[in-house]
Amino acid sequence: MGRITLDQITKSFGEAQVIPPLDLTIEDGEFVVFVGPSGCGKSTLLRLIAGLEDVTSGEIRIDGKPATDLPPAKRGLAMVFQSYALYPHMSVRKNIAFPLKMAKLPQEEINRKVENAAQVLNLSPYIDKRPGQLSGGQRQRVAIGRAIVREPAAFLFDEPLSNLDAALRVNMRAEISELHQQLSTTMIYVTHDQVEAMTMADKIVVLQAGVIEQVGSPLDLYNHPRNLFVAGFIGSPKMNFITGPEAAKHGAHTIGIRPEHLRTSKESGEWTGRVGLGEHLGSDTFLRVETEFGEMTVRTIGDFDARHGDTVYLTPDPARIHRFDESGLSIR
Amino acid sequence: MATAHSRTAARAMISPAVIFLLLWMIVPLAMTLYFSFLRYNLLMPGMEEWTGFENYRYFLTDPAFSTALINTLLLVGGVLFITLVGGTLLALLLNQDFFGQGIVRVLAIAPFFVMPTVSALVFKNMFMNPVNGLFAFMAEAIGMQPIDWLAEIPLLSITLMVSWTWLPFATLILLTSLQSLDSEQMEASEMDGAGAISRFFYITVPHLARAGTVVVLIETIFLLSIFAEILVTTNGGPGNASTNLTYLVYAESLLRFDVGTGAAGGVVAIILANIVAIFLMRAIGKNLDA
């Protein structure tokens, strides 16, 4: 169980309204990712759901029951913090047992659940160590362990991987996805990294300045961004935008084309440009090409032999051109 | 200080200061030790003679000694208890956001700047005086018999005065520690279902342990040698009721003019202070490890 409904909720800190009225429904068992640039209100939204901040107005319902005025502990949600927020003076075992102890479960049941969680998360060898003696990834797993033993209605994650190095981040991403498969509990995950959002989410919520720009599955957002912001935010490298007469030819104010939807050739093509920076990764080649419409990024599969200053021709895939009107909304 | 050369240079540079400090400590200590083995009374100048451990025997078998020892420990323990508990509560209070926070924080540490003789005299004459004191007035106001604090409960009275001086110190150290408590930890425990009281005992108190240890160690050093408050209020009395070791040493050497026994008492006090220090480090020193 874990269906969360936000109904016209707002949040202001003093004068500043961080979240304008917002509606959102998170279905039971869904993996929802809130993504957006730093300072757009993702953490605030998550903390409103958790009950760590009071909403200024509006209503939160969890499984249909009003939860707006419930204290955090009564909402049946578990949270994994960016800093992990482990209790430094307690062993791993005591950290994981803490929520169960607070719930006054019998000791043998606590022991059983803690052992279980430690097993699942490969924490058994460290169970009697203090958090200070663990690596970043291990601390992360302890924080997750502390969350799962409570068997909450939903998990809340606030940028849980941002303190880890790149390789570990990829691993933990997989582990969290795996955990979601196993538990099939609702998860709400906050990140500013669109790659994390694309790889993990069932449903992505793109936020900007507290406003929901678009809600949809990763591929939905990739293929049909609702506006310029989402188009530019989702996808890596970023979509190329062209305005002016070239856009007008397609009956739009702005057109967008993703780097992977531009065909690059040395002989002929629709647009001409000169190669600037090139990144040759072997599997892919990314080129910055200076064209008459400004700098564009292109991606080709495999190696593409082009040096700085070479002339190349670009041809957009006509079916993959995104068109936007003056207000930045997508034209379907 | 990577190379052998720079290490040698560094040693040469600091050696004058180290030697000076060493002399500064060693000379008085050696003289105290020397006096403690002499029969040395200021009323009989020129009669000094070697007496071995006679001064120690005299000091340790004096019934005033065991009283003074117990009083010293009670005084230290009592002040530590009051300042730690009171300091924690005050720090929790001052850590809240309220109007005029800055002023209140400055006011709260003011007692620490009042010199002991002054604060003790203020307590003696304005608060604890059985006729004119504020406490007597308050007792009468609610229809109780006023207490003659310094005559009836002298040690407790002195404990209270000293606590008043040291409470701000404990509060300040504990407050800074409280401010460094990670708010996400608090929120995590809140989500884990811990109520305000559980949060205090499971999260706040362990976090304060290190600062509390610093408070205990530093206060103990100063509290073992409380003297001014006793001198200006009770003079160690009535009888020996408020005499601590420091005051006993003073009484031996300067009231009874027996420098030899006073010196022996001083050496005993040094040994006891070290026993207390070892005991404390055993008990709570591990809190200081990172």
Ligand SMILES: Nc1ncnc2c1ncn2[C@@H]1O[C@H](COP(=O)(O)OP(=O)(O)O)[C@@H](O)[C@H]1O
């Ligand atoms: N406790 C607070 N008091 C005042 N402003 C806040 C507070 N918390 C967050 N904000 C403001 O709300 C906005 C959104 O913050 P946040 O939700 O932390 O962003 P994100 O997590 O998306 O980076 C920011 O502009 C931030 O300055």
Ligand SMILES: [Mg+2]
């Ligand atoms: Mg954030």
